[in-house]
Amino acid sequence: MSTAAPLRRSLVTPTTLVLVALVVIAFSFLLQRFLFGLGAVANINPGYPWGIWVVVDVIIGTAFGCGGFAMALLVYIFNRGQYHPLMRPALLSGLFGYTLGGFAVIFDLGRYWQAYNLLLPWHAQLNSVMFEVALCVMAYVVVLWIEFSPAFLERFGFVGIKRILERWMFVIVALGVLLPTMHQSSLGSMLLVMEYRLSPLWFTLWLPALFVISALAMGYAVVMFEATVVSKTFALPSEHSLISKMSIVVGWITVAWLVLRFGDLFARNALPLAFIGSISVFLFWVENAMFLAAALVFITPAGRASQRASFLGAVALLAGGSLYRLDAYLIGYQPLNNWSYFPSVPELMVSIGVVALEVLLYLIFIKTLPVLHGDAARR
Amino acid sequence: MTEVDRRDFLRGAGFATAAAAVPTEASAAIARPPKQISPQAVGMLYDSTLCIGCRACVAACKEANKMPAEVPATLTGWNENTWDSAEDLSGRTLNVIKVYRNGTAEQKDHEINGFAFVKRHCLHCIDPSCVSVCPVGAMQKDAATGIVRYDPDVCIGCRYCVYGCPFGVPQFDFSSALGKIAKCEFCRHLQKDGKIPACCDVCPTGASLFGPVKELEREIERRTAAAPGTPYQFPRGKIGENRPPNAATIPTYVKGVYGEHEAGGTQVRYLAGVPFPKLGLPTVGRQSPASLSEGMQHTIYQWLIAPLVAFVGFAFLARRNLALHRDDDAPTSKEG
DSSP states (O other), X not given: OOOEEOOOOOSOOHHHHHHHHHHHHHHHHHHHHHHHOGGGTOOOOSSOSOOHHXXXXXXXXXXXXXXXXXXXXXXXXXXXXXXXXXXXXXXXXXXXXXXXXXXXXXXXXXXXXXXXXXXXXXXXXXXXXXXXXXXXXXXXXXXXXXXXXXHHHHHTTOHHHHHHHXXXXXXXXXXXXXXXXXXXXXXXXXXXXXXXXXXXTTOOTTXXXXXXXXXXXHHHHHHHHHHXXXXXXXXXXXXXXXXXXXXXXXXXXXXXHHHHHHHHHHHTTOGGGGGSOSHHHHHHHHHHHHHHHHHXXXXXXXXXXXXXXXXXXXXXXXXXXXXXXXXXXXXXXXXXXXXXXXXXXXXXXXXXXXXXXXXXXXXXXXXXXXXXXXXXXXX | OOBOOHHXXXXXHHHHHHHHSOOOXXXXXXXXXXXXXXXXXXXXXEETTTOOXXXXXXXXXXXXXXXXXXXXXXXXXXXXXXXXXXXXXXXXXXXXXXXXXXXXXXXXXXXXXXXXXXXXXXXXBSSOHHHHHOTTOOEEEOTTXXXXXXXXXXXXXXXXXXXXXXXXXXXXXXXXXXXXXXXXXXXXXXXXXXXXOHHHHHOSXXXXXXXXXXXXXXXXXXXXXXXXXXXXXXXXXXXXXXXXXXXXEOOOOOXXXXXXXXXXXXXXXXXXXXXXXXXXXXXXXXXXXXXHHHHHHHHHTGGGHHHHHHHHHHHHHHHHHHHHTHHHHOOOOSOO
């Protein structure tokens, strides 16, 4: 059967150098943030206390990190072993999506030096959805590193530890499915307190379900996106036959999401609000059009067969899922007293830097550790 | 003093009305029971019709809470930090007076061609969102007085309270590397010494009145029951305290008491001569947002039963499927 192997390519390339430069720029702005405060670099304000560092880096970033969650559910819970070659790259992207999401939280926290209070039981606030999200995400980062650790253990020849780990891997795998289900739905629940500040186009009791289902769909989309980009970039054999089979699952998940989204809007009589001319309404339609486009690609045999259409479908799903999160947290939200928000250049550069760091670490890992499907990687 | 912006409610009108509607049956079913006000709760009554816009309360608040003066960028030309001109609540302003203006702005407390003042600060909700959302319990509601207090030594600066407050009250000081949340705490440091909140202490007309919520409610009843034009002795400072009252006449109030039902009720109440939304007071429904979010969370996670059942199920399936595909799962790397 398939084995994984490091990709034998040079670590220093023009791409990696650009990525390093972006990371350095981001860190220089972060230094400013720590010296002079959040207001010195970010445009967040009393009306928009959360900007892209929360919404893009954490809320959207962790959804991009759901590849490991989505694949573990398919491979280990629904026993679809044929997709196993996609497992490790998926875990790796999840590893960085989540680890760096957690890192992004630290520089966004206004009183980061007290962040450890989250872990002190006497400060635990069990009514807080964010408390649940924080603990769950921290636990999941640990789980991801353990799930991914066989790659290190194989690389450095720790056969004994690997064998012990394998015996208990089912516990880790179960946690690796449970924890994202919990905190991705809670990222939706976090908005339930916004009843009077969030447009009914996004505010619904189904927020937790809509968030976790879209996270799952985005998880598969990330795997498809990444498999295509990696095979094209490094001229490796295409994984399309595998992806094409998997995409029907993604298609129906996306259909389910759309049915829930519009069924709920209809049931709450909120649909008329979708026909008022405004930027948020326009983005509401863009967001749903992306989901619909992806669904149409993945449920039709012709769409699944075409590598280009599947890739575009995955991109549409990632864009739609990201926009849904951005809309729910920032665009569909009504600030008091007419505050407006658009990220500043330093704020954008920091978020870009975080993504650059993710891509950079991903490249370093696939070139030094057994991550990619071996037969392909060893060429 | 900033003008209450009319665009604010025009823009929000569409979904403010929808949001303020009676909670749906589904949302009422999921929400946990509403919290009740403490019998010893203290609060404030702000009567917009008595306010003359002198802003003595804003200055006294700054002094009592050691907050710096704020000068908007447009005014720095002539105002060199000698005159506080805070335009809104911020990380450095806990209390602010704003003005509503319409047309010729000739008559006080008239919606058309009139003007009116409004005071903004924490309303000390009976069921506060900020307390509910804080992951570390840095926001606490006093069981007896109902004062919502903030502990900067516990706060991690996540600003969920800023985002989640339906009234837009808690503010983070973005201009400092060591910023913290700022919100009115009813001058609890002064109350310890038997004093009353600074804003009510200095208010010359009794527009800001401090006291037990029960007594304030009776005062509201007396004012709203009396016919407009009736001579009335408006208490000043703290209700029941023997300060000389402000002798005036009962104005024409708009219907309702802001804060009585909003978000499950608050300990600060407003009377006004101009509709509350025009004064820039947010349109907020009766159900407390915290009761819905906690209700949902505790339904899903009750006794952790659902996650535990899911975990056992996942673990069982994962164990079986991992054993079936042991070969898959133990890739031996040629390099390794």
